[in-house]
Amino acid sequence: MNEPATPSVRLADGDLPAESARDSTGDRADAATPALEITGVVKRFGTVTAVNGIGLTMRRGHLLALLGPNGAGKTTTVEVCEGHIRPDTGTVRVLGRDPLAERAALRSRIGAMPQGGGAFPGVRAEEMLRLVASCARHPLDVGWLLDTLGLRECRRTPFKRLSGGQQQRLSLACAIVGRPELVFLDEPTAGMDPQARLLVWDLLAALRADGVSILLTTHMMEEAETLADHIVIVDGGRVIADGSPRTLTASDPAVGHIRFRAKAGLDTGLLAAALPEDYLVRELTPGTYRVDGHVDPQVVSTVTAWCAQQGVLAEHLHVGGRDLEEVFLELTGRELRS
Amino acid sequence: MSTAGPSAGNPPSRFAPGTFAPAPGAGSRIRMLLEHARVETLLTLRHGEQLLLTVLIPIALLVALSLLDVLPGVDGAVTGSGGTGARVHEVAPGILALAVLSSAFTGQAIALGFDRKYGVLKRLAATALPRWLLVCGRMVAALVVVLIQVCLVTLVALALGWRPELSGVLPATVLLVAGTAAFGALGVLLGGALRADIVLALANVVWFVLLLAGGILLAPSAFPQGIAHVVTLVPSGALADGLRAALIDGATAWTSLAVLMVWAAAAAAVATRTTRLT
Numbered sequence: 053m054n055e056p057a058t059p060s061v062r063l064a065d066g067d068l069p070a071e072s073a074r075d076s077t078g079d080r081a082d083a084a085t086p087a088l089e090i091t092g093v094v095k096r097f098g099t100v101t102a103v104n105g106i107g108l109t110m111r112r113g114h115l116l117a118l119l120g121p122n123g124a125g126k127t128t129t130v131e132v133c134e135g136h137i138r139p140d141t142g143t144v145r146v147l148g149r150d151p152l153a154e155r156a157a158l159r160s161r162i163g164a165m166p167q168g169g170g171a172f173p174g175v176r177a178e179e180m181l182r183l184v185a186s187c188a189r190h191p192l193d194v195g196w197l198l199d200t201l202g203l204r205e206c207r208r209t210p211f212k213r214l215s216g217g218q219q220q221r222l223s224l225a226c227a228i229v230g231r232p233e234l235v236f237l238d239e240p241t242a243g244m245d246p247q248a249r250l251l252v253w254d255l256l257a258a259l260r261a262d263g264v265s266i267l268l269t270t271h272m273m274e275e276a277e278t279l280a281d282h283i284v285i286v287d288g289g290r291v292i293a294d295g296s297p298r299t300l301t302a303s304d305p306a307v308g309h310i311r312f313r314a315k316a317g318l319d320t321g322l323l324a325a326a327l328p329e330d331y332l333v334r335e336l337t338p339g340t341y342r343v344d345g346h347v348d349p350q351v352v353s354t355v356t357a358w359c360a361q362q363g364v365l366a367e368h369l370h371v372g373g374r375d376l377e378e379v380f381l382e383l384t385g386r387e388l389r390s
Numbered sequence: 391m392s393t394a395g396p397s398a399g400n401p402p403s404r405f406a407p408g409t410f411a412p413a414p415g416a417g418s419r420i421r422m423l424l425e426h427a428r429v430e431t432l433l434t435l436r437h438g439e440q441l442l443l444t445v446l447i448p449i450a451l452l453v454a455l456s457l458l459d460v461l462p463g464v465d466g467a468v469t470g471s472g473g474t475g476a477r478v479h480e481v482a483p484g485i486l487a488l489a490v491l492s493s494a495f496t497g498q499a500i501a502l503g504f505d506r507k508y509g510v511l512k513r514l515a516a517t518a519l520p521r522w523l524l525v526c527g528r529m530v531a532a533l534v535v536v537l538i539q540v541c542l543v544t545l546v547a548l549a550l551g552w553r554p555e556l557s558g559v560l561p562a563t564v565l566l567v568a569g570t571a572a573f574g575a576l577g578v579l580l581g582g583a584l585r586a587d588i589v590l591a592l593a594n595v596v597w598f599v600l601l602l603a604g605g606i607l608l609a610p611s612a613f614p615q616g617i618a619h620v621v622t623l624v625p626s627g628a629l630a631d632g633l634r635a636a637l638i639d640g641a642t643a644w645t646s647l648a649v650l651m652v653w654a655a656a657a658a659a660v661a662t663r664t665t666r667l668t
Contacts, residue, residue, distance in 0.1 A: 134516060136667065160416040160518035170513035172505060174433050186425035187517035189415030226513065231413040258405035264412055 085148035087112045087234050087265035088133060093142030095128050102128040103139070104289035110282065115256065115266040117276035119376075120286040121384055126269040127167055129286070130236050133267065134164050147234060160188065163232035165223045167239055171211040177222050178207035181229060188230030197225050200255075202248070216243035224252065228259065235259070237268040241275060253279060273376040277301075283376070287384045300379050308347035310355055312366040313339055323358045327351065347371050416518035426519065426527030431534045434497060443597075444493040444539055449546050451607075452478070452485040456550045461607060482547040482554070483562075483633035484606045489539040490566060491606070491626055494532045494573035495580075496597040502528075502581030503589030511667040525578070532574045536566060558636030561643070565636060568650040569629035575657035576625065582665030600626040609634060622646070625653045 088110040095103040103125040110116040118126050131137040132144055135151035135158070144151055149158055171180045178198060185191035198204050201221040206214055214222065220243055227235050240256075241249045256279055260266055270276055276283050277297050285293040285300075293300060316338035323343070324333040331345035343355060352371065359366045416422075434440050455461055456478040505511060514524060544552075554562075580596075581589050601607060605627025610618040621627040622645075632646030 136512060136515070156520065159516070161414040162516070164513075164516035166509050166512050166516070168509065170509040172429070172433055172510050173508055174436055175429060179429055179432070183425050183429050184513075184517050185417075186421050187417045187519045189417050190413040191417070192410075223513075227516075228410065230517065231410065233412040233414050254403055255405065258403050258407075259410045261403070262408060262410040262412070264410055 085145065086110055087114065087147060088116070088267060089143075089145040090129075090133065091143050093129070093132055093139045093144060095125075095132060095137060095139050101289055103132070105142070106286060106289065106291055107142075108284045108291060108294065110265060110267060112265050113260065113263045114281040115260045115268065115279055116282045116284060117280035118267065118269045118284050118286060119271065119273070119276045119380065120269075121271060124286045124384075125289040126286060127238055128289075130238050130267065130269060134162070134236055160230070161233045163227040163230055163235040165227035165235070165237045165240055167242075170223050170226070171219070173212040174210050176208050176210055177203050177214060177218070180211060180222060181225050184226040185229045190231055191229050192231060194229065197229060201225050201251070217245055217248050220244055221248060221252075224255075228255075228264075232264065234265040235267070237266065239269055239271075241270070241272070249275075273380055277376045285380060285383055292383045293379065297376060301376055308345065308372065310343040310347055310352065310369065310371050311336075312341055312355070312359075312369040314341060314359060314362075314364040314366050315339065318362050318364065322361070323355065326354050326358055419523060422519050423523055423527055423530065426514075426523065427530035427534070430528055430531030434493070434501070434531065434535050435538075437501075440493075440497045440501070444489065444497055444535065445542060448485050448489045448492060448539070448543060451488065452481060452543060452546055453550065455481045455485075455607070456547075476551040478547055478550040478552045479554075479638060480609075480634070482543070482552045483637045484609075484630045485543055485547070486540060486562075486566065486633055487569065487626060487630035488601060488606050489543055490536055490569045490573055490629060491597060491600055491604075493535045493539060494570045495577040496593045497535075498528065498532060498574055498577030499581035499593040500586075500590050502578060503584065503586035503593075506582070506666065506668055507586040509668065515667055528578070529571070529574055532570055533567070536570050540566060554637040555640035557640035558638070558642075561641070561647075562633055562636040565629060565632040565643070565647060565650065568647055568654065569625065572625045572629075572650045572653040572657065575654050575661055578665060579657045579661040582661055600624065605630045623649055625650055628653075 086109050088108070090109075091107040093103055093106045094101070106125065106129055108116070108118075118129060120126050128137060132139050133146055133151060135146075135155045138152055146158055147161060151158060175183075178194065181194050181198065185194050198207050201224065203218065203221055203225065206218055209218075211219065211222070220240065224237070224240055227237060237256075241252050244252065253275070256266060256268070260279075260281075268275075268279070280297060283293075283295065283297055283300055284291055316335070318335070318341070320333045320335055320341065324331065327333070327343070327345070331343060331351070333343050334341070336342050343351070345351070352369075356366060356369075434444075456476065459477070461477075461481075511524075515521070519527075577593070580593060584592070603621070604624050605621040610621040610627050610631055612618075613621055622631055628646040628649035632643035632650075635641040635643040635646070
């Protein structure tokens with residue numbers, strides 16, 4: 053610490069300056085470390101292995117989306133990062149610190165939105181937010197935050213009588229009211245209507261633009277693709293893909309698809325016959341058709357000619373490369389999870 | 391769908407840049423404590439079933455037992471308490487102990503059990519509120535609720551002709567605080583360890599057992615010799631007995647006070663190890 057001591061301050065012993073020097077170098081080292089760094093984390097609950105060797109790194113000021121189907125280990129991973137759960141093995145560093153051993157030092161720097169609830173059943177929305185705000189040194193203005201998140205009308209409503217979406221918005225407000233450096237959001241838009249979801253996406257983009265590091269879990273591809281700098285796909289407690297939305301969806305030129313809607317039950321055999329051999333033609337659901345393979349104008353023309361031949365109009369014709377949903381389904385399998 | 395970064399090509403944000411610039415730090419401890427205690431107190435006072443348990447039942451028992459001759463050995467024939475010969479002199483101290491048992495133990499345990507179930511503790515643990523402050527906030531709230539209960543019970547008892555021994559008011563106050571600490575710690579111990587519905591059942595059963603056999607309705611002296619000794623060692627017996635000694639005889643029951651403090655310390659020590667956030 054190079055700051056000269058203020059002459060008017062006299063210290064009785066040498067402990068204090070040494071202490072603050074340690075703190076300040078600690079903070080400097082701290083700023084260079086990733087917002088989040090976990091390696092080899094394993095957590096078992098009885099015979100169930102919820103997290104099976106997850107490792108990931110989140111840079112400061114980034115938004116990382118932890119994407120995965122239900123039961124993939126997303127919530128357990130977040131709770132390990134929050135210091136609620138002690139992992140069986142592995143190391144976790146949150147802002148360069150151990151979330152269990154250095155909990156007290158971290159708590160005022162992070163915000164968290166746990167899944168489902170997180171408020172006294174009888175507490176009024178505004179009371180809960182004011183209580184959480186009172187724990188922070190420089191909280192956001194509670195009235196403004198209630199207005200912003202559309203909670204003004206229900207500020208005197210007990211938590212248990214708020215709708216699912218209102219509870220989620222209040223919980224999000226509680227997570228950010230203390231102006232944290234890092235926030236953990238566990239399925240922040242679950243149960244929200246489309247307007248509220250757009251509002252939250254806008255809010256998350258603003259937080260990120262202001263330098264807040266954000267870890268969010270979601271099973272919505274669109275959410276991860278729209279917001280994230282970095283996506284980590286988990287399944288069965290393991291990381292199965294890790295990268296930016298662009299690298300994850302980077303398309304192999306040979307891979308593409310055409311999707312369109314038309315009358316159900318058309319003869320796809322004829323179309324397959326009209327296309328080169330390595331093209332796959334399927335009726336995904338009645339009336340939704342999909343052609344997989346390299347897409348060029350000639351192929352599109354073949355598809356529309358086939359439609360004309362069948363006397364139908366191809367509606368919602370969509371030409372695409374891989375989107376995140378496909379990457380996700382490829383990696384996690386297509387069968388429905390319980 | 392765009393795969394570019396969140397800001398690229400999106401409509402302008404409704405938030406001015408810098409709105410959420412990080413400024414972390416813990417709030418003032420005294421504000422956290424007061425805000426937490428305030429919310430906890432309001433929640434208790436707003437909760438209908440809790441009020442039934444903590445205010446209406448004690449007052450109904452006070453009135454009934456003072457007016458009707460139903461308790462064996464309670465006949466108003468006590469000395470040194472204004473000599474009005476009313477049963478309320480013997481009944482009121484026990485009812486004050488019941489009020490503490492109801493709110494600090496049963497109400498507290500049930501509320502904590504459900505707060506855990508609904509993730510409140512996890513939420514508060516994610517703020518800068520330290521755990522010890524969380525406990526202190528609950529304790530302050532419990533003391534405020536006990537104060538309100540004591541005022542109401544006292545007013546009704548005075549109306550029924552109660553004239554407590556004034557020299558016993560100070561020891562009684564100390565006993566009520568120690569009793570709140572003991573029952574509060576036991577309530578946290580129970581409410582912090584088990585599932586909410588089990589807490590609900592157990593807390594009510596314990597309330598009922600202590601009411602009948604824990605020295606509240608019947609003084610320990612009404613029990614057979616060996617059992618009487620045990621009753622003075624349970625927190626309800628110690629509190630009720632100590633309050634009787636103070637408010638009827640103006641005496642300071644040091645033994646009762648010591649028993650309560652041992653319970654408070656032991657329960658708090660165990661609770662810090664067993665209390666879970668969820």
